[in-house]
Amino acid sequence: MIGLGSSGPKRVLVIKLRYLGDVLLSTPVLAGLRSAFPGARLSMLVNPGTEAMIVTNPHVDEVLIAERAGSPLRQLRFAAALRRRRFDLVLDLTDGDRAAILSRLTGAAIRVGFNREGRWRGRMYTHLVPVQKQPISMIRQHVMALEVLGIPVAPSLPVLRIRPADESAVGAALAAVDILPDERFVAVHPGARWWFKSWPADRFAGLIDYIQGKLGVKVVLLGSVADQEMAGAIMDRVETGCRSLVGRLMLLELAGLLRQATLFVGNDNGPMHMAAAMGAPVIGLFGPADPRVWGPAGPGHVVLYKGIDCRPCFPGGCLRGEQNCMRLIALDEVVPVVERMLAPLPERIESP
Numbered sequence: 001m002i003g004l005g006s007s008g009p010k011r012v013l014v015i016k017l018r019y020l021g022d023v024l025l026s027t028p029v030l031a032g033l034r035s036a037f038p039g040a041r042l043s044m045l046v047n048p049g050t051e052a053m054i055v056t057n058p059h060v061d062e063v064l065i066a067e068r069a070g071s072p073l074r075q076l077r078f079a080a081a082l083r084r085r086r087f088d089l090v091l092d093l094t095d096g097d098r099a100a101i102l103s104r105l106t107g108a109a110i111r112v113g114f115n116r117e118g119r120w121r122g123r124m125y126t127h128l129v130p131v132q133k134q135p136i137s138m139i140r141q142h143v144m145a146l147e148v149l150g151i152p153v154a155p156s157l158p159v160l161r162i163r164p165a166d167e168s169a170v171g172a173a174l175a176a177v178d179i180l181p182d183e184r185f186v187a188v189h190p191g192a193r194w195w196f197k198s199w200p201a202d203r204f205a206g207l208i209d210y211i212q213g214k215l216g217v218k219v220v221l222l223g224s225v226a227d228q229e230m231a232g233a234i235m236d237r238v239e240t241g242c243r244s245l246v247g248r249l250m251l252l253e254l255a256g257l258l259r260q261a262t263l264f265v266g267n268d269n270g271p272m273h274m275a276a277a278m279g280a281p282v283i284g285l286f287g288p289a290d291p292r293v294w295g296p297a298g299p300g301h302v303v304l305y306k307g308i309d310c311r312p313c314f315p316g317g318c319l320r321g322e323q324n325c326m327r328l329i330a331l332d333e334v335v336p337v338v339e340r341m342l343a344p345l346p347e348r349i350e351s352p
Contacts (some may be wrong), residue, residue: 009088050265052251163328177243189266
């Protein structure tokens with residue numbers, strides 16, 4: 001392995017300063033590192049609010065939270081604290097300027113990173129992951145960082161674990177919305193980080209009414225506190241009654257609920273990746289992002305995606321208005337997919 005010596009590194013840092021789904025999709029790298037270096041201390045640095053994706057991960061010894069606010073002095077102190085840990089190896093999976101600088105400031109002798117845009121940050125690393133032009137999954141892109149080091153990679157899916165307390169909270173939450181133990185239900189998550197990644201509220205409402213009114217399966221509406229406005233717009237339109245747990249679950253409690261769901265329907269977001277990791281069959285509604293890169297990991301999932309010519313639209317937002325790619329996904333396209341995945345009962349996808 002490149003420059004790692006016969007005994008391998010003693011202290012390894014993985015950096016992923018992105019969002020929930022990004023962090024979860026990086027967990028196969030943790031499994032690969034633990035397999036290659038069973039005696040190493042493995043740390044991971046993530047953004048505040050995303051640590052739930054790895055805090056219970058069996059391969060991580062230490063979870064570090066990036067300093068995001070405060071004075072430049074606090075930022076320098078944070079960087080100095082990283083350096084004092086004397087990492088031997090850093091894998092930066094972020095592909096961003098700030099993470100690249102932090103990688104360099106650790107002082108690690110071997111620093112692996114991405115530089116897809118060919119920017120100055122490439123000089124912060126000792127080894128760069130080769131740029132791949134064709135669309136490949138984000139998990140595959142992540143594990144290429146291991147291959148740069150000469151670490152063999154076995155096929156692996158994201159790992160997300162919950163605790164007994166999370167399971168208990170899920171049972172209480174489902175009972176509160178009249179979902180009995182072992183009862184089938186569909187989890188619907190309408191949240192999205194940007195409005196142009198969100199399916200319209202009236203279509204979510206129509207889908208909920210169809211599932212409950214025509215198929216006779218209960219629906220639970222999910223989301224964070226930030227999704228309450230969208231959830232309210234949906235509930236105002238639902239005619240068959242709406243069971244809402246929006247803003248009422250912590251992230252690992254949400255994961256526990258998704259493990260019990262018969263089906264998940266939602267936008268391209270972190271909870272979609274959580275559902276797939278917990279073994280729930282997923283219907284993912286995709287707009288700007290390419291599902292070949294960002295689709296739910298594992299077998300048995302379905303994505304609906306138009307792939308129109310203005311994609312990707314980041315960072316400026318959408319200029320198509322009522323003709324945006326999410327609105328091009330019709331309710332009549334989603335309904336038969338839901339019917340097919342609910343009847344017969346789909347086999348559970350076992351969580352690793």
